[in-house]
Amino acid sequence: MKNIANKCSSEYCKKKLVMVPYIYERMYGKDDIRRNHMELVSSLTDNNMQIYNENQILSGNPSGNRLSIEEKLKILTDAAKYDVACTSSGVNRAGNGKSLGSAVGCGICHAFASDGRCVSLLKILYTNECIFDCKYCINRSSNDVPRATFTPDEVCALTMQFYRRNYIEGLFLSSGVFRSPNYTMELIYETISKLRTEHGFNGYIHVKGIPGVDPAIIERLGLLVDRMSVNLELPTGEGLRKLAPHKNRKSILTPIRQIQRGIAQNKNELTVYKKTPKFVPAGQSTQMIIGASPENDYQIMTVAEALYDNYNLKRVFYSAYVDVNKNMPLLGGDVGLANMKHTLFDNPMNTMTGPPLLREHRLYQADWLLRFYGFKANELLSEDKPNFNVLLDPKCEWAIRHLEMFPIEINKADYFTLLRIPGLGTTSAKRIVAARQHTALDFDDLKKIGVVLKRALYFITCSGKMMYNTRIEEDYITNHIVYNDKPAKLGMQETITYKQLSLFDDAKFNIVPNSGEGVSALYGQL
Amino acid sequence: MDNYRIVLLCEDNFDSIMTGIYDAWVIMNQGREVALEVGEPYNYSMMSEYQSVETDGDKAVKVASSIRKKISCEAYSSVYSAAMHFDVNRADTIFHFLQIGYKMGAKVMENLSNPYVMRILELSRKVGNESHLYKGFVRFSELGNGILFSKIDPKCNVLTMIGDHFCDRFPMENWVIYDATRKISAVHKAGEGWGLVLDGEIDSSIFEQIEQEGQYEKLWKVFFNTIGIESRYNPRCQRTMLPKWYRDNMVEFK
Numbered sequence: 001m002k003n004i005a006n007k008c009s010s011e012y013c014k015k016k017l018v019m020v021p022y023i024y025e026r027m028y029g030k031d032d033i034r035r036n037h038m039e040l041v042s043s044l045t046d047n048n049m050q051i052y053n054e055n056q057i058l059s060g061n062p063s064g065n066r067l068s069i070e071e072k073l074k075i076l077t078d079a080a081k082y083d084v085a086c087t088s089s090g091v092n093r094a095g096n097g098k099s100l101g102s103a104v105g106c107g108i109c110h111a112f113a114s115d116g117r118c119v120s121l122l123k124i125l126y127t128n129e130c131i132f133d134c135k136y137c138i139n140r141s142s143n144d145v146p147r148a149t150f151t152p153d154e155v156c157a158l159t160m161q162f163y164r165r166n167y168i169e170g171l172f173l174s175s176g177v178f179r180s181p182n183y184t185m186e187l188i189y190e191t192i193s194k195l196r197t198e199h200g201f202n203g204y205i206h207v208k209g210i211p212g213v214d215p216a217i218i219e220r221l222g223l224l225v226d227r228m229s230v231n232l233e234l235p236t237g238e239g240l241r242k243l244a245p246h247k248n249r250k251s252i253l254t255p256i257r258q259i260q261r262g263i264a265q266n267k268n269e270l271t272v273y274k275k276t277p278k279f280v281p282a283g284q285s286t287q288m289i290i291g292a293s294p295e296n297d298y299q300i301m302t303v304a305e306a307l308y309d310n311y312n313l314k315r316v317f318y319s320a321y322v323d324v325n326k327n328m329p330l331l332g333g334d335v336g337l338a339n340m341k342h343t344l345f346d347n348p349m350n351t352m353t354g355p356p357l358l359r360e361h362r363l364y365q366a367d368w369l370l371r372f373y374g375f376k377a378n379e380l381l382s383e384d385k386p387n388f389n390v391l392l393d394p395k396c397e398w399a400i401r402h403l404e405m406f407p408i409e410i411n412k413a414d415y416f417t418l419l420r421i422p423g424l425g426t427t428s429a430k431r432i433v434a435a436r437q438h439t440a441l442d443f444d445d446l447k448k449i450g451v452v453l454k455r456a457l458y459f460i461t462c463s464g465k466m467m468y469n470t471r472i473e474e475d476y477i478t479n480h481i482v483y484n485d486k487p488a489k490l491g492m493q494e495t496i497t498y499k500q501l502s503l504f505d506d507a508k509f510n511i512v513p514n515s516g517e518g519v520s521a522l523y524g525q526l
Numbered sequence: 527m528d529n530y531r532i533v534l535l536c537e538d539n540f541d542s543i544m545t546g547i548y549d550a551w552v553i554m555n556q557g558r559e560v561a562l563e564v565g566e567p568y569n570y571s572m573m574s575e576y577q578s579v580e581t582d583g584d585k586a587v588k589v590a591s592s593i594r595k596k597i598s599c600e601a602y603s604s605v606y607s608a609a610m611h612f613d614v615n616r617a618d619t620i621f622h623f624l625q626i627g628y629k630m631g632a633k634v635m636e637n638l639s640n641p642y643v644m645r646i647l648e649l650s651r652k653v654g655n656e657s658h659l660y661k662g663f664v665r666f667s668e669l670g671n672g673i674l675f676s677k678i679d680p681k682c683n684v685l686t687m688i689g690d691h692f693c694d695r696f697p698m699e700n701w702v703i704y705d706a707t708r709k710i711s712a713v714h715k716a717g718e719g720w721g722l723v724l725d726g727e728i729d730s731s732i733f734e735q736i737e738q739e740g741q742y743e744k745l746w747k748v749f750f751n752t753i754g755i756e757s758r759y760n761p762r763c764q765r766t767m768l769p770k771w772y773r774d775n776m777v778e779f780k
Contacts, residue, residue: 112768165746
């Protein structure tokens, strides 16, 4: 048995051999392990148990007018929730066998909050005291909100105890700017360093970098954390000047560039010395607020593309603007989008003043096209057509504008051409490439291997045949996809390509009214 | 009775299914029709002879290693996962899959248009997905003696799929994950490996204990209830990502 296992070099073999305890035990004779476990289980029922007395750090809080840990957690979670990134992906680190924690490359979601977003990390601010006065931010210095500050011990205790109970995958520590960027980052460094060394925490840590911080601190901190991110906040320098007067483009891009260089240099060192400590091994990310400043989708996508290409970012996050301070309405045509969304999805929360969720969604769709599908920003949008379509996803819209490429033959097209077909993702494309080696695929085979044909059927042929008698024609395909009509079955000719006349929900609707027009439409001043 | 179809009944564990496949192979070579089922049959069919499989470790190991040797380790991993599914016909699907697999070798995994191959992949994907979710959704509560205890009601038999993960993550903790559907538990002792306890039904007094809330349970609820953004409230999306049947054992939903 052992020989077979050792001969096989496949990853699966090593992993799964351990995974099968019945057979594994029989092969390697680990009967005694099982006996130990039996004792443990029986000890569960024997002991006179009391509820465990919790850690002294939290309960031994000197009273008076200081906030309890519960109140602090509430304030500092509330202040941190608008940060987007809660991913725990990008680094595989096995446990060290001694202390708590490991990291899994694909990331693990531990819960989903009431807004449907994943809760993976304990996302808190170290403090919500802030000397900056950014107009979009709930924690700005001019706001009168309850302020709180954690101590390093409190953050450590919360992280360790939550982690033990498998509530979280790690810590996401951000902070308001207390006294100065350097002072705040030193506090964060102290906390993280305590967590890593004193508590031996080996899980995932994501830290926000504050613009304008001393490069030396980032250098030190980068060796302790898995991911670091500096928020770009707004897509253009113009927007920053208006809304975040204490930040500027340069002070934001400097640390991003520094982290990028650090990672690259660290990779070179790692090839020579394997024991070199890793610098930000899960890479860096950033986020932009969508709808607080007047940039269009094309500008945003161009910025994102530049960040991926020139700064090697792992992710760019988009955050639909929420008017938390009730002082600054949405900009950039979101009124129109919000309107459409309201009628489209019939969600009572998507009102005129709600966050531009559909726009955010379209940006994420396009972001995936950039990262995994080999698209370029200028293929999807242009100066003339600067915003995404309300009714069609970016890939579908692209395909309809490039009908000269279609239909694509499933049995011949290469992987990257398959990826250009609307409705086909990386999984489907990979399966098609694998399955067609054995047999020429027809539409039934595609269904069997799990390819969803709802949108794809207008754009593909299998061995030269299309699924139904559909036309390669812009209006025809748009209508069918948007209104989700079943195409006429083969042989039954459709004679007219009708087009519903409507004031609003035209598929080609993409000239978005500016906010002023939206307001005047609302009050009937047409 | 000699021309009756034989239905072999396996128990719900991997050893038994592998033994069943070994036996089925022997019967098939005698030229008789054979099918496999797991657990008690919910519907007896006519003209069939029902036999239960007697689990035999040696037979199971023979089948398991022949899959690795003659097909591939990837195939073995899929077969193992598929066997952890709750589908009654899983043993039969595996049997058919192996018949094709021994002929085709490692390439069988690409033959997706074959219904049995695709079915195996579907089953193993479902098991893989559920066990991945459970890596996140398991909630430990601390018992008086410091043991971390968690109760789950999984649809698939995920314990063997998640044990390694938690063993790696909490090496110095004593922990137990109890599968209440199958009444088996994964048990880990600090500083050692983990194992399955197959006949360890757990005393109900423990469940009363984990109902009580400690300080960190309260803090976690505070965190969880604060982290959602009100203006993005979207329970439908939440339900898609975290279906309600998982929530019974999660402290933040109690």
